[in-house]
Amino acid sequence: MESIIKSENVVTLSGKMISFALAKERATGGKSNTVLHFRRMTFDSHNGKIVQTFAGQSSARGKSYFSEIIVCCCTTDSRTGETVPCILLKMHRKGSATFGYVLLILHNSNELEYHLDFELENELKETVRLLPGPSVFWSSDDSVYYVSFETAAIVTITVSFTSVKWIGEVDSDIILLGSRKISRPITMEEKYSTSDELVWGSEFVGYSLKKKESLRGDQFIPHAYSSVVTNMFLCSIEEIDNQWKSTVVASTRKGQLILFENGVPKDVCQLPFEEANEIKMGTTGGENCLFLVSSRAGSICAVSKESWQVVASWQAAWSVHLDDFLGTGSDQILLLSMTSSSPDACLKDFILTDLCEFNYTTDSGHPEDRPQILNQATHEQYHHTIQALEARLQSGLAALHELQDLLADKERVLLQCSKALINLVEGNPCILPEAEEEGLVSLWDEEETDLQPLEEETNSTTQVLNHPMQRVWQRVVDDSWVVGVQLSESVGVTFDFVSLFLVMDQDLLNTPPVIESHSNVLKLSKSVVPTQSPTQYPAEPPLKKLKLDLQGMKHVNSIHKDLCPSIHKDHLRIVTAVTKLSPLLMYNNVQCSVLLYGIKGPSQETELTKREIILPCGSVSLNLEGIWNEKYIVQLLQNPQVHSDKAEEDFFTIMTTFQRASFSIFSPEYTLAHVKEWLLGPMQCEPLKIYPEYLLCPRWGALYVLFLNWNLQNQFKGTLTVLYRLLRK
Incomplete structure (x- = not known):
């Protein structure tokens, strides 16, 4: 051959x-x-x-x-x-x-x-x-x-170019940039003009293929550079108030790389060679933005966008590429050597590097000038070490910010206390700030200073505690234990804050009584109610399915109470607590009391301040035998046709533990396809019987199951909501 x-x-x-x-x-x-x-x-x-x-x-x-x-x-x-x-x-x-x-x-x-x-x-x-x-x-x-x-x-193209410097796609538009000579006759007024295009006899010009119109070239590069620029790279372009805002990188005949912003030179870098013919841009390891400049002679250099200096250079490379060859999420530089003498050997001599963490060099076996080959195990160890150090550094910075906030709070409290002490000594009236204004929350065992009479408050609390829970359930999803509570409609209370606590049995020694967990509040509109409770209103016509408002999902740590997710009377009241399962597996049987902690909002007629309420919700137990026998599994992941109260509980668990992503899909050409038909057809999705607007996609197995919801806003725009399982390696 x-x-x-x-x-x-x-x-x-x-x-x-x-x-x-x-x-x-x-x-x-x-x-x-x-x-x-x-x-x-x-x-x-x-x-x-x-x-x-x-x-x-x-x-x-x-x-x-x-x-x-x-x-x-x-x-x-x-x-x-x-x-x-x-x-x-x-x-x-x-x-x-x-x-x-x-x-x-x-x-x-x-x-x-x-x-x-x-x-x-x-x-x-x-x-x-x-x-x-x-x-x-x-x-x-x-x-x-x-x-x-x-x-x-x-x-x-209707515009003429003496020399084309760049052709490429920007925001679905083809942009052409180049230079051309001034061919029109010069008038007497222009004869003594000092404009760049007349002085240099050439000008930059651009053309938009989408708009079919010319662009002012000096909005990208001054006309004075039209005769010296050899190659260009258009980094970004945006039209604001009929003016083009652009960032351009250009190489010159003098071996320079120049950065232009909105037609003004901002920085210059001297290249180690002349006559550059190609410029590429990429982001390598450590979020380093680089420009790769190459020449026909095989000389290549990398210029850092941050320092605008040459950070690396190579010789005798016949091809250079920027791509994620390692699958790390950032680009690496691949250089193929010119020393190969056969097609089979042309891909054996190469350099692969990101100029940061990875550097691999090899050749086809020539004994002379053999580059050093890094040990792969050593590189992986180095890579993991760098990642661990970066994680520790970020964790340390986060802890430092928390300490700074804590010190600021302490200084503010000390200042207020000193002012109060001075007022007390001088006999001046002391006005302390309210806890709500300071963002503080009183402890459970702290006495309330309510303006209500004691008898009225006791009666109100007694009514709240009368059958507060409609149901309590628990599920196990991956390494999470989920406990859910649905408040009864008889609880006529408006909560400004609500959280669920799991209190362990005191017989378990050396264990904190309150399990660390995250509370999740699902705010579901009661304008439409589930079909599982038709007996409450037998005279009404058939009821619609429950419409879920995923925008109203709130997450709050059970230890901190400053996020204040609220539940009001017009919402179906569902609260869940999620905790890690693995620390609890050391016990054969875990008994927990479920407590709902809430802050009751003030009533305009009877109350002037907020007050705290604790509602006992019963108890739950978790044992290894039940986990082994799949007593707590989510059956809805396997059978979307299930129609029962347990299916509703499964779905509430899925909304709590699954990750959520929303995609706004629109067609600028007004040709949006039938997304729901596509989901039910090629994607093999099945609607849930309890909530048909949500579709189960078991195409990739139970481990990678998806729940999809398509909300069509108009004929050409809609929102696709995806609930997916977050798998941790």
């Missing part, structure tokens, strides 16, 4: 590498044929090698054959919205006076699709870009052209 051009053309996608190469192969009849070879590869962190996961090949159709790889990259397929590898090839057709080109797409199924082909009278030589669509952009003779499957013909 004889390689026609350079060994490999490599692109990266989601941390994986895809290489393309053209090669001549001898057919059985002695004729040679050009074949396109493609491979999928990944970096194996265990042995430190790039390993091949798939290999395939393809030949040209008909009597033509591939002659050259023009450009390859990953871009968006507008038909599916997926990012796919694309490759533009030059075709050789016998007897044809034109130049033919074909655009291929490599799908996840490893099938090559002939997406687009076109012919030109002139050969493509420079400034060829593949952009979303995919579409092909190129420049020739001061003009820019593009073609895509949607256009079905070659389109010419």
Whole structure:
């Protein structure tokens, strides 16, 4: 096999590498044929090698054959919205006076699709870009052209460019930036003008393909730089009050990298080489934002955005890539060496680093100048150590902030006490601030200073304690023990704060009586009530299902009472407590009393201040035998058709323990699909019988079960709420 051009053309996608190469192969009849070879590869962190996961090949159709790889990259397929590898090839057709080109797409199924082909009278030589669509952009003779499957013909951009500096996508718009010479005649008034474009004879110009209009180039880069800039990278762009706010990085012929903000140079960095031809941006380990600048000679350097200095440089690299090859959530730099002499060895000489925690270098086995290869186990230990130190540092900073807040509170209390003492000595009236204004909450055993008569308060409390609970339940979900309480409707009290406490049996020694837990308040509207209680209102028509308001879910630690989640009369009253299960497994049987602690809001007619109320809610027990026999499992995860009080309790438990995410889905083109039909169809979701507006998605098994709710706001916009299980490794 004889390689026609350079060994490999490599692109990266989601941390994986895809290489393309053209090669001549001898057919059985002695004729040679050009074949396109493609491979999928990944970096194996265990042995430190790039390993091949798939290999395939393809030949040209008909009597033509591939002659050259023009450009390859990953871009968006507008038909599916997926990012796919694309490759533009030059075709050789016998007897044809034109130049033919074909655009291929490599799908996840490893099938090559002939997406687009076109012919030109002139050969493509420079400034060829593949952009979303995919579409092909190129420049020739001061003009820019593009073609895509949607256009079905070659389109010419109305703005002329002497030199195109950048073509790319920004916020679903294709932006072109370049320079052009001043060709219009200069008037007498302009002859002595000092404007940049007239002094330098050229100007920057931009073009928005979406708006079909020109952009003022000096909003990106001053016209004075139009003759020295060799390459650009548009970091960000935003239109505010008909003015473009932009951040641009540009390389110059003098070997400089310049940062421009809104058309004004902000910083300059001297590069270790000249004639840079490509700029890439990425975020590596430690949240370091870097710009990778490369030249055609194989020189590459990394410039830190924070310090705007060169932090690393390399030589003799034929390809450089930024992607998450390790799956850590940040980018790493992959440099492929020029020293390889065969296609098989071109991916064996490489450097993989994030310039922070990871640095891996290898070669193909040459004895001279062998780089040092880091031990993988040592690197993993170093990586975990750094993570642990960062976690300890963050924990220490959080503790420091808490101490500072505590000291500030103490200083404020001491100042108030000293003022009160001075007033007492001087005989002045002492006015102490109320506890509510200071954000303080009285202890349980502290006497209330209520303005109500004692008899009236006793009678009110007696009414509250009369059958306060409608039901109490418990469930076990993963490593969590959930205890739930639903207040009875006979409790005619408005709570400004409510929390649930689990008090252990005093027979268990060396154990704190109150289990540390987190209380969760589910505020459910009573405008529609559950169907499980039709006997309370037999004369009413069939009742609707309960509508759950996940926006009203509150979380509060049972030790702290400053978040104050409230429950009012127009809400269905459900309170849960969640605690870790593993510390309780050391006991064979755990007996707990359930107490509901609440702060009763003041009544405008009878009370002037808030007061605290403690409601006993019965007791619960947890034993190992019940856990082993799945006595406390959530059956709703396995059977959405369950219709009982226990199914409601299961759902309240799911809302308490599962994580919640909301996605606002809208279609700017007013073509929103039927999301609910898609959930019930391809996603194989099943509606819950107790609450049909929530769908169970068991597609990935009980361990990764999802609960989905689709709320359609209008025909083109809706909100998808997802309840998912948080799995801890």
